Amino acid sequence: MDDTKKRAWWQAPWGYKESFAFVGGLSLVGILLQLTTGNFNFMILEFPVGLIALLLVLVLTGLMVIRHRSSFFGWFSGVPMSVTIIAGVLFFTLIMGLVPQHGEGHSHAHSPLGFDTVTRSWPFVLLYAVLVLNLSMVTARRLLAFRWRDYAFYLNHLGLLILLIAAGIGAADLRRYVMHVTEGQTEWRVFSDQGDMLELPLAIHLKDFYMEEYIPKLAIIDKQSGEAIPAGKPQMWQIDTVKTTGSIVDWKLEVVDYIHEAVRNSDSTYRHVPMPGSCPAVLVKVSNPAVGFERTAWVCGGNFAQLYMTIELNDHLNLVMTRPEPKLYRSDVIVYTQSEKTIPALIEVNKPLQVENWYVYQYSYDSDLGKASTTSSFELVYDPWLPWVYIGLWMFIAGSVLLIWEGNKKAKLKKDDHLG
Amino acid sequence: MITWDSFLYFALPAMVLWAASVLVLYGRKKKSAAVSGSNGDGSVKVLTDKQFSVLSAWLTLAGVAVFGVFIALMWISMERPPMRTMGETRLWYTFFLSAIGLVMYLKWKHHWILSFSLVVASVFIIINIAKPEIQSKDLMPALQSIWFVPHVISYILSYAFLSAATIAAIILLYQKDLADRSLVRLLDNVVYIGFGLLMVGLLLGAVWAKEAWGHYWSWDPKETWAFITAAGYLIFIHLRLRETKIHRLTLWIVIFSFVLLMITWKGVNYLPAAQGSIHVYSNE
Numbered sequence: 081m082d083d084t085k086k087r088a089w090w091q092a093p094w095g096y097k098e099s100f101a102f103v104g105g106l107s108l109v110g111i112l113l114q115l116t117t118g119n120f121n122f123m124i125l126e127f128p129v130g131l132i133a134l135l136l137v138l139v140l141t142g143l144m145v146i147r148h149r150s151s152f153f154g155w156f157s158g159v160p161m162s163v164t165i166i167a168g169v170l171f172f173t174l175i176m177g178l179v180p181q182h183g184e185g186h187s188h189a190h191s192p193l194g195f196d197t198v199t200r201s202w203p204f205v206l207l208y209a210v211l212v213l214n215l216s217m218v219t220a221r222r223l224l225a226f227r228w229r230d231y232a233f234y235l236n237h238l239g240l241l242i243l244l245i246a247a248g249i250g251a252a253d254l255r256r257y258v259m260h261v262t263e264g265q266t267e268w269r270v271f272s273d274q275g276d277m278l279e280l281p282l283a284i285h286l287k288d289f290y291m292e293e294y295i296p297k298l299a300i301i302d303k304q305s306g307e308a309i310p311a312g313k314p315q316m317w318q319i320d321t322v323k324t325t326g327s328i329v330d331w332k333l334e335v336v337d338y339i340h341e342a343v344r345n346s347d348s349t350y351r352h353v354p355m356p357g358s359c360p361a362v363l364v365k366v367s368n369p370a371v372g373f374e375r376t377a378w379v380c381g382g383n384f385a386q387l388y389m390t391i392e393l394n395d396h397l398n399l400v401m402t403r404p405e406p407k408l409y410r411s412d413v414i415v416y417t418q419s420e421k422t423i424p425a426l427i428e429v430n431k432p433l434q435v436e437n438w439y440v441y442q443y444s445y446d447s448d449l450g451k452a453s454t455t456s457s458f459e460l461v462y463d464p465w466l467p468w469v470y471i472g473l474w475m476f477i478a479g480s481v482l483l484i485w486e487g488n489k490k491a492k493l494k495k496d497d498h499l500g
Numbered sequence: 501m502i503t504w505d506s507f508l509y510f511a512l513p514a515m516v517l518w519a520a521s522v523l524v525l526y527g528r529k530k531k532s533a534a535v536s537g538s539n540g541d542g543s544v545k546v547l548t549d550k551q552f553s554v555l556s557a558w559l560t561l562a563g564v565a566v567f568g569v570f571i572a573l574m575w576i577s578m579e580r581p582p583m584r585t586m587g588e589t590r591l592w593y594t595f596f597l598s599a600i601g602l603v604m605y606l607k608w609k610h611h612w613i614l615s616f617s618l619v620v621a622s623v624f625i626i627i628n629i630a631k632p633e634i635q636s637k638d639l640m641p642a643l644q645s646i647w648f649v650p651h652v653i654s655y656i657l658s659y660a661f662l663s664a665a666t667i668a669a670i671i672l673l674y675q676k677d678l679a680d681r682s683l684v685r686l687l688d689n690v691v692y693i694g695f696g697l698l699m700v701g702l703l704l705g706a707v708w709a710k711e712a713w714g715h716y717w718s719w720d721p722k723e724t725w726a727f728i729t730a731a732g733y734l735i736f737i738h739l740r741l742r743e744t745k746i747h748r749l750t751l752w753i754v755i756f757s758f759v760l761l762m763i764t765w766k767g768v769n770y771l772p773a774a775q776g777s778i779h780v781y782s783n784e
């Protein structure tokens with residue numbers, strides 16, 4: 081109704097045309113800044129500038145609250161403006177999704193318009209800031225006329241607002257480093273992206289690195305090329321101690337015995353020895369009735385300590401075992417902080433350790449040694465804004481779950497209108 | 501022990517049941533046309549309209565149940581949720597699409613919802629038979645997380661709802677005056693559900709990424725496209741807030757957003773932007 085009424089440009093109430101002009105103009109300013117000054121430097125948002133930017137958003141929102149009847153603020157915190165800003169952000173993220181992006185510290189960025197570094201380009205940063213401002217005003221406006229039944233709205237918009245602010249400003253204060261530690265040693269130095277050595281307020285002593293592996297698979301490879309058959313569409317057969325029979329192409333396989341942590345005896349047999357140098361071995365019966373082949377023998381993938389074992393099927397083909405994939409790896413550590421705390425911990429993928437504003441992640445290990453690796457790498461992330469990120473994230477998640485029911489309510493409400 | 505070898509024994513019966521269900525729906529329509537042709541002489545009817553609907557719903561449900569049993573048995577025999585490979589995710593897509601199609605049919609009574617979801621569900625079964633992509637991969641440590649299952653399920657559910665929304669938008673575009681209010685209501689409702697699930701999937705992904713990879717958002721190509729998709733649906737939802745009669749442009753936004761969704765799901769790997777990317781999702 082309101083958006084079909086004829087009116088001239090810039091005549092109140094402002095709507096989509098003016099919003100488009102604003103977002104377009106802002107993007108243009110961003111592009112000009114990009115052309116003249118290059119990428120936006122996030123480091124200027126480092127503490128305390130980020131807080132000042134946040135304060136500015138709050139002050140402007142406060143101004144809107146005081147003058148909330150003004151037609152300017154009505155427009156600036158209205159649906160057309162929101163939709164247009166989201167569309168603007170969508171436009172630049174679309175560029176991000178289509179043009180290969182370069183990471184931080186990449187010296188030869190090619191696009192003068194910042195299309196290959198969109199998140200650090202001026203138009204994107206300006207639109208992001210205006211989105212935050214608009215979202216903050218939208219939310220404040222709704223809070224002015226507080227109603228309990230708008231809970232989904234508050235959770236979604238407030239949650240997203242907190243998330244956008246904490247993630248945006250947090251990007252400037254975030255630090256990530258990788259630290260390599262050897263068993264029995266204590267480490268506190270890391271290398272930055274630029275290759276400089278830094279000393280952290282945190283030291284890690286590695287007591288033990290532990291790893292478990294999955295049961296490996298069997299494959300048949302062409303001796304010449306080393307490729308698994310059938311070429312281009314290799315079949316791997318998962319060794320299984322319950323469903324013991326299977327096949328690869330026309331070769332029938334049957335598991336007779338399987339030892340997960342095996343060590344070879346002096347002859348070509350294996351026995352169970354749980355030690356770092358052990359590796360999986362399987363006693364397998366392989367047959368091919370069509371060519372009258374049948375053999376039962378041990379197959380082993382081998383590792384740094386043990387030779388591999390294969391079964392020769394014919395002049396071209398060998399039955400081999402694949403490298404086992406990691407199932408779990410974990411570091412038994414003691415973390416020391418500057419405040420003289422001593423924290424024993426087990427750090428595992430998906431189970432990071434939090435120490436003050438630092439998060440310690442299991443990152444990697446010496447993959448050549450696998451299970452026998454005596455080094456472990458950790459990623460250390462410093463993110464003082466993270467608690468706010470989590471608050472925003474969980475509010476937003478709750479709001480999204482509510483949205484699933486909310487839609488039903490909406491459909492019922494619209495049923496009663498007379499216009500549709 | 502159930503393996504992929506037994507897939508056909510479950511997939512075929514499910515498809516037969518669904519085909520029967522669609523035939524019953526369609527047959528009922530023809531019958532009532534014939535009946536009204538003969539001046540509404542109800543005496544030739546074997547079953548009433550209502551009974552046809554109920555029969556159709558039961559047939560669908562039986563198919564869903566058969567398929568659900570297969571998924572459950574696979575889960576038990578693999579000792580991990582079957583969500584790792586492309587073929588395994590298609591199982592869930594088939595399952596949820598048929599189940600949701602049934603629920604939405606019971607709620608809104610649009611025949612196209614049921615037949616569309618059953619046809620698409622069957623197409624996914626046929627793809628799984630023709631091109632299984634089931635090379636069993638063990639779960640790498642980063643995927644062993646309590647967020648994994650809810651993350652994937654929300655996304656797949658969301659895809660199913662948003663596909664239905666897209667069909668509704670296309671049907672509406674074919675109408676001259678966009679006046680089918682019940683269909684517009686369905687569209688609004690289904691987008692809210694689909695978008696809510698999409699955001700849950702995305703945000704749980706962020707929570708998980710923080711635990712597994714150290715940061716909640718890295719603008720990896722997949723994340724970038726998920727963001728773009730969310731923005732598309734966000735525009736639709738907010739446009740609708742001030743709309744009384746739906747505009748054609750608004751309907752096109754639903755279709756456009758679905759294209760973005762498909763790019764996020766499948767297309768990202770083919771885009772130049774993904775080629776140079778640091779693979780956030782692999783640990784090596």
Ligand code: HEM
Binds near residue numbers: 163230
């Ligand atoms: C990206 C930033 C966003 C902006 C700028 C924005 C802006 C707005 C505006 C201006 C309104 C109208 C408020 C009013 O009528 O007083 C609104 C309503 C609404 N928004 Fe957003 N929004 C954003 C994000 C979201 C998100 C992420 C969701 C859902 C997850 C969402 C869901 C809604 C809903 C459901 C309403 C209707 C509320 C109601 O009528 O009770 N919005 N939004």
